Amino acid sequence: MSASNRLHDIHPGPTRTTRWVIVGVIGALFLIPIVAMIEFTLRKGLGGGYDFSRWAAVFGGQLTGEYKPIFTGLGNSLILAVATVAVMLVLLVPTMVLVRIRFPQLQRVLEFVCLLPITIPAIVIVVGLAPVYSVIARMFGSGVWTLAFAYGVIVLPYAYRSIQTNLAAVDVVTLSEAARSLGAGWPTILLRIVVPNIRRGLLAASFISVAVVLGEYTIAALLNRVNLQTSLVIVSKADPFVSIIFALLALVFAFVLLLAIGRIGRSPRQKASS
Amino acid sequence: MADTLTPTTSARAVAPAADAAAPARSGTATLSRGARLRAGIRSLGSTGALGLVPFAAYILLFLALPTAIALFTGLVDGDGAFTWSNLAALGDPVVLNTFGNSLWISALTAVIGAVVGALFCYALIGAKPTGALRSVVDAASGVLAQFGGVMLAFAFVATIGIQGMVTVYLRDTFGVDIFADGVWLYEAPGLILPYIYFQVPLMIITFSPALESLKPQWAEATAMLGGSRLSYWRHVGLPVLAPSFAGCLLLLFANAFSSFATAAALTSQGSQIVPLQIRAALTSETVLGRENLAGALALGMIVVMTLVMALYSVLMRRAARWQR
Incomplete structure (x- = not known):
């Protein structure tokens, strides 16, 4: 510990004061819009002053009629979140494990494909998705859950990174060979050996997928589907206040989800160092 | 367990x-x-x-096929025959102006976002990785960078809209009318502040791993040779970080360039940036009297994005040299 005292002098990082000044100033600037949203929802009409009547209306279940789209949208977004996580877990995870164990030479290709949606803007994919979805509507009907196929692509880069970090840290090849030598088949290896070992990565990938799906607007809007974000935009034209309340709630929800991801990701390292 | x-x-x-x-x-x-x-x-x-078949089929159907269709429609006319004429639309003054808007807004917000974000990353050096500060910053950055979209439009209407908190405060307290020359929030310049608001968090997410790769030994070596903190940054820190910084800058540019939701929720009229023009082309069949304009615009966007991301991967490969 005496060494760290000496090294403190040459530490290239900021001093305590510098750090808190930078964090404080930038943090405060970034809080302004959030505070403004809260202030906006508390306004008491044109007369001035503040009250909680709008929040009371939202939580008291007094929203009917024109606010109905929000609840439809919220319900749809929750269905889509579950369906997207299912698509991601069923299609991406076995492929990643298989590539890791059996086809390591395909690792770079898989990574390239999974990160591709960053390069191809959602607005471009939508142009080509419209014809694809007219076929899907004929096959599966036009249920809102079908949008999960498109969302599975959107969440690919985030989900891939979360899982890959975890997968790389586990010696899956040796584990699978050990299981194999004890007579395990492929489903057993995947479900009982690999999945329990990478469940942190899977959980983080699922959470980030949920957050991305709840915030998605582009694809739903242009394919004329109703989700949380499109319904908020529609309702905001008539009543901006309630839309902002829901936007704030969604924001807090996403923040808690991501905070949880951080905790999930960190706990093993904490254990290892103690 | x-x-x-x-x-x-x-x-x-x-x-x-x-x-x-x-x-x-x-x-x-x-x-x-x-x-x-x-x-x-x-x-x-x-x-x-x-x-591997299910995933491959899925990618073909929902990523490769839509992208191919999008690009293909840019190259066919209304009857499905091949034509270059849609691409000629990219030379239309209106379209050029839109691409110009998209490019300068993306570039400006990328530069500001990168500088402010890098400064914030610098402030985080030495903060405990498991501490409350890092946890909150990581989660908040993730939310603002990836979740934003529509919410950001609302936030800025509430902040600097005509009745926004800051607008009203500046007007009533200092007599400053930020909209003295007309309301610019719903025009192209109105996108700058909301875009910076999601660019800075994205910079924090993508750039902080690079800062973590700075080895303490380098600082020790510099100190041993009699260098100061300033000389450490000038001769070691900044040169090592330069490729990462440039790469992140490009990623920010790409991020702003492809962003749609904030602009869509904020601007109700006109198509100031390319994604909005694609929407206009998709929803009304004839913009500028041309068919399949959406495809041509999509092609233009892909060209820009491919260039930017190719350069990004080159820079990242260079940056990876120091991250071993």
């Missing part, structure tokens, strides 16, 4: 087979225990190749 499932004794005994399982060496198989295991793994592999 499952973490304790790391190689047991039996697993270690067969560990050499892990190396041998590498396909390149499978030709030299002997009838050892390892070879039998390898054969076992390979039989797993014959069905294994089939296991």
